[in-house]
Every structure is written in structure tokens, then in C-alpha cells.
Amino acid sequence: MSPPVPPSRKTLLHLYAATLRASRGFSSYNFRNYFLARTKDAFRGIQNESDPAKLSSFYHAAVEELAVLKRSAIVNSLYGGWKLVVEKDKIERTRGVN
Amino acid sequence: MLSTLRRSTLYVAKRRALARATTSSVPRRTLVQPSGADRASIVDVPSTYQDDNLFSPRPDMLGFKLEAPRREGILKDKARPIYLDMQATTPVDPRVLDAMLPYMTDQYGNPHSRTHAYGWEADKAVEEARKARRTRLLCGMRSQYTFFFLFFEQNIADLIGADPKDIVFTSGATESNNMSIKGVARFNKEKKRHIITTQTEHKCVLDSCRKLQEEDFDVTYLGVQQNGVLDLQELEAAIRPDTSLVSVMSVNNETGVIQPIKEIGAIVRKHRGVYFHTDAAQAVGKIPLDVNEMNIDLMSISGHKIYGPKGIGAAYVRRRPRVRLEPILSGGGQERGLRSGTLPAALAVGMGEAARIAKIEMARDHATVQRLAQHLIDGLESRIDHVVRNGDVNGYPGCVNLSFAYVEGESLLMALKDIALSSGSACTSASLEPSYVLRALGAAEDMAHSSLRFGFGRFTTEAEVDFVVEKLVATVQKLRDMSPLWEMVQEGIDINAIDWAQH
Numbered sequence A: 001m002s003p004p005v006p007p008s009r010k011t012l013l014h015l016y017a018a019t020l021r022a023s024r025g026f027s028s029y030n031f032r033n034y035f036l037a038r039t040k041d042a043f044r045g046i047q048n049e050s051d052p053a054k055l056s057s058f059y060h061a062a063v064e065e066l067a068v069l070k071r072s073a074i075v076n077s078l079y080g081g082w083k084l085v086v087e088k089d090k091i092e093r094t095r096g097v098n
Numbered sequence B: 001m002l003s004t005l006r007r008s009t010l011y012v013a014k015r016r017a018l019a020r021a022t023t024s025s026v027p028r029r030t031l032v033q034p035s036g037a038d039r040a041s042i043v044d045v046p047s048t049y050q051d052d053n054l055f056s057p058r059p060d061m062l063g064f065k066l067e068a069p070r071r072e073g074i075l076k077d078k079a080r081p082i083y084l085d086m087q088a089t090t091p092v093d094p095r096v097l098d099a100m101l102p103y104m105t106d107q108y109g110n111p112h113s114r115t116h117a118y119g120w121e122a123d124k125a126v127e128e129a130r131k132a133r134r135t136r137l138l139c140g141m142r143s144q145y146t147f148f149f150l151f152f153e154q155n156i157a158d159l160i161g162a163d164p165k166d167i168v169f170t171s172g173a174t175e176s177n178n179m180s181i182k183g184v185a186r187f188n189k190e191k192k193r194h195i196i197t198t199q200t201e202h203k204c205v206l207d208s209c210r211k212l213q214e215e216d217f218d219v220t221y222l223g224v225q226q227n228g229v230l231d232l233q234e235l236e237a238a239i240r241p242d243t244s245l246v247s248v249m250s251v252n253n254e255t256g257v258i259q260p261i262k263e264i265g266a267i268v269r270k271h272r273g274v275y276f277h278t279d280a281a282q283a284v285g286k287i288p289l290d291v292n293e294m295n296i297d298l299m300s301i302s303g304h305k306i307y308g309p310k311g312i313g314a315a316y317v318r319r320r321p322r323v324r325l326e327p328i329l330s331g332g333g334q335e336r337g338l339r340s341g342t343l344p345a346a347l348a349v350g351m352g353e354a355a356r357i358a359k360i361e362m363a364r365d366h367a368t369v370q371r372l373a374q375h376l377i378d379g380l381e382s383r384i385d386h387v388v389r390n391g392d393v394n395g396y397p398g399c400v401n402l403s404f405a406y407v408e409g410e411s412l413l414m415a416l417k418d419i420a421l422s423s424g425s426a427c428t429s430a431s432l433e434p435s436y437v438l439r440a441l442g443a444a445e446d447m448a449h450s451s452l453r454f455g456f457g458r459f460t461t462e463a464e465v466d467f468v469v470e471k472l473v474a475t476v477q478k479l480r481d482m483s484p485l486w487e488m489v490q491e492g493i494d495i496n497a498i499d500w501a502q503h
């Protein structure tokens, strides 16, 4: 078996940005915050990793998860999106209502 | 501003015209109902005019009133309460739903169908949920120090260290408990007629035992110590030659107390022919469990307590050495004949995925709930007096049961409308009886009455806990200010010394 080719730093950063974007796509407050925090933890956790095998397996797992998150965020925004009382202040009111 | 006003008056006029046109007895309806010029006059709405139909157009209406119910529009203005009742049920993790959706759409086969691809793919998915060892590499996190791990994809069996063939899918922990307790007792009823359990078990365990008592079984309900933990010596002393089953829950659903399962397992193992069942509905995926290390013979698991779907659970039934039980359901002989009936493939897949995620996230989840629990306790302790924590402080931190002295629990719940909580007596929330679990811990009646259970989980945030602390401090203070008891306490009168009958 040939050693796995580790992803470049640029590839990882791209994936990081894409995963953050997918996490922001959740309309439910709790899911959105959870996946944002989790993504940050995971990618910061491998920032200083140099083992190519670990980097490459992390990369593959993260790519798979990104696909899951993208789909989940769509489903969530279709059926979710109720505001919680903690985000009540942030509700944007459009002009003309009340 | 002016134009908005004028347009709104126009709308009212038009609506009235339309209403009149439709209510007058027109014999034949056509698509367009012209109204006479006399009705087209614009009237100003008087300032006292109150009508729900009065509305001002939003910029996105394009000049039309959209009659279709706009879900978002309605819900946007109604904020939902914060969810802190994770012991009752947990939200379905979006990743779990994603795994389930294929089996709710195109892959609808019956997993027991052996003759075609629809059945095979469903069967494969169900077996993977029971246990999958596809070597997928995943990243995991441990406490705040996120480092990076190789993980095998592991599902229900792996989560509890079991063999996948020992997992029986059921409808939930209630069914698993019924099946295990009644099943073992009835199978061994010729020789053994004694069962041991504790007073703090979930209702479904206690009621299963009560049912067995009606069938002339002997049941010992062990008490617990002040902190809610079982006394091991008492347990050992209670085991008799005709004992067939010991059932002790792993984590209590009201107090979060963790029982010494490993020690109990060791004691039960010493007595041949006695089986050990644990209701682990609140423990699986939250604390590490291993059926072999802990000598567990039967275990109940629930899907909806581990961020999976409702309506599915599992029973672990050991095969080596074999635990025999009498099935409750008779039928097609699915699930080793223990639980006949077609498996809900989508739910089983969801539970499997939930178990897989639970294993990966256990350390991170635990760190989260620990941090949140500490945050809540610190926040409350510094600002209100006479708050008592019920149950062992070393219990599962995702379940914090607090009693607020001199405040009535139900009033507190009513006042905290923005927080979804339950009082200690959660399972029988319709009754106003103080919780039997708290009374088993020796809590005074009034303290059992004034308890609230805070359940944190994977998705709870610190901002939510901050909000809860603020609300709670204000509400408790308000309720106490109204309470004559509180006034007497402030004056230094010992309430317990008052002879109420004199008055």
C-alpha cells in the first residue's frame, strides 16, 4: 500500500471554510451553534498535526461529513427555523410590520 | 408613512367591497365579480377601528395580501422556549436524520424479505446499525483538548461492548424493560420466584414488578442512601436462593445518580442462576458502559435518549452464557424469536447512527454538560439561598435536580414559561404528587415538591444557561416575596417548630 497523500494546507482551509458555511446554513439555533463550535474545534485540533496518515484520514472523514451537513442544513431550514427566546432580540423585523 | 396609511385604507375598502359582493345572494358565481362604482369609494378608517383584518403591507407582498398561511411569518414572532428537558427526550441529531432519510424514501424494503434487493438492502442497513465495522476513520475530540484519533465506525453493540447478535431491537426502553423483567421471571418461574429492584427505578420497571407480584412473584424493593446510591451490602443480603433477577438502573432519570453497576454486576455474578438487568436508557452514550466488564446480562436502551428517533430501542440479551426469557410478543420469530414483528428499518438505522455518533462524541458531550451544569450551579448559588441539590453530586452532570426551598415547584414551572423544564416528578407529570424518587432519597415532602430538573445535552449552549439563571433568580425571588413562609424564615422563625394545628 502506498502511503496516503496528505491534503495540502490550502485544501484543508478550503474544507474548513466550506464546513463553517454549511454549519451556518442550519436555521435552528442549537444545531447551528453546535456544528460551528464543533467544526472549529476539529480543525483547530489538527492545525499542528504533521503525520500524513492522520491528516489524510481526517480529510476524508471531514469531506464525508461536509456532505452530510450540507444536506442536513437544507432539511433543517425547510422544516425548522423556529426562533428561541435567547435569540429573540436578534429577530429582524421588516419595515411595515407593526 | 403617508402612502402606507393610504394604501391600508384602500385595502380595507376593497375587502369590504369583496365581502359585500360575496355575501349578497348572487345566483351564479363567475370568476370576476364586478362591483358598482358606488362601492369603490375610499373611506377613512376611524382611529378607534379594531379589526384583525387590518394590516399594513410588507415590502415583500408586492401589493397583494397573501392568504396562504405563512409558517415562517407566524412563527417568527413567537419565540420558542429553551429546551432543558433532555431526560424526557433529546432532539434528533441532524446527522441521524440524514442517515434515516434514504430508508424513508426509496429504500423501503422489508428487512425480512429474503427474495429481492429491497429486502436485502434494508436487512444490510439494519445489521449495520446493530453493528458495523466498516473501517471508516473519524476524528474525535476529548474534553477541551481536541486531539485527533482514529476511530472505527461503531454502532450499538460496540457502544456497550456487546456482540451484535445479542442486540434485540424493540420499540423503546419501556418495552425492553418489560421484556427483560417479565421474560426472565416467567421463564424461571418453576424454580425461582424472587426479584430484586430498587425504589428509585423508572415507572415501567416498578410497574412490571408490580404486575409480577400479581402473578405471585416476590419482589424486594431496595431503598437507597441519602445520595441516591444503592447500598451494596443490602443488595447482597437480599439475594436469596430463589432469586432469578436483579434489576438496577444505571443512571436515574430524575436525579442523574449513577449506580455502581460494575460492583453490582460482580455481586450478582457470584450467585449462579441470578441474572443482572440494568435500565440504561439514561446512561448509554453518556457514560462508558461495557456489558462484559460490568457483568451485565440484560440491558435496556432507548433511541430517543441518545439523539435518535422515538419509537425504537434495544435490549441487550446475553447469549454466552445464555439468558433465556419468555417473549411477550408471539409471531414471525424475528429478532431471535424474542421480539416478533417487522423491524422499522429507518428507525433502526437512525438508532445505529445515533449510537455511532454517541460513541465518538461521548467525551466532548460529557465535557459540555459538565461545563454547563457547573455554570448553572455557580450562577444560582451566588445569587439565591436555600437551593438544595438532590442526589449524588458525582452523578451524571447532564441532569441537575435542584430544590428551591419555600417555593412551590409547580408555580415555579408555570412562571418559567420561556424554559421547557420538568419538575422532579417528570414521568408522572400529570400528577401533583411529589416525586417518589426524591422521597426515596429522604427528601422532605416540601423539598420534593419544590424540585426542578435541568437536563443539558449536546446542543445546549452557555447563552441558554445564562438566560435560565437570570429568569430563575428573578422568579424565585418574586415567588418568595409573596410567600408568608419565606417572610417567617427571614424573621428567624423555625418553621418546623410551628404547631400548625393550634391555629
Ligand SMILES: Cc1ncc(COP(=O)(O)O)c(C=O)c1O
Residues within 6 Å of the ligand: B087, B088, B171, B172, B173, B174, B175, B202, B204, B249, B251, B252, B253, B279, B281, B282, B301, B302, B303, B304, B312, B313
Ligand atoms: C430510566 C428510563 N427508563 C425507561 C424510559 C422509557 O423509555 P422509552 O420512552 O424509550 O420507552 C425512560 C424515559 O422516560 C427512562 O428515563
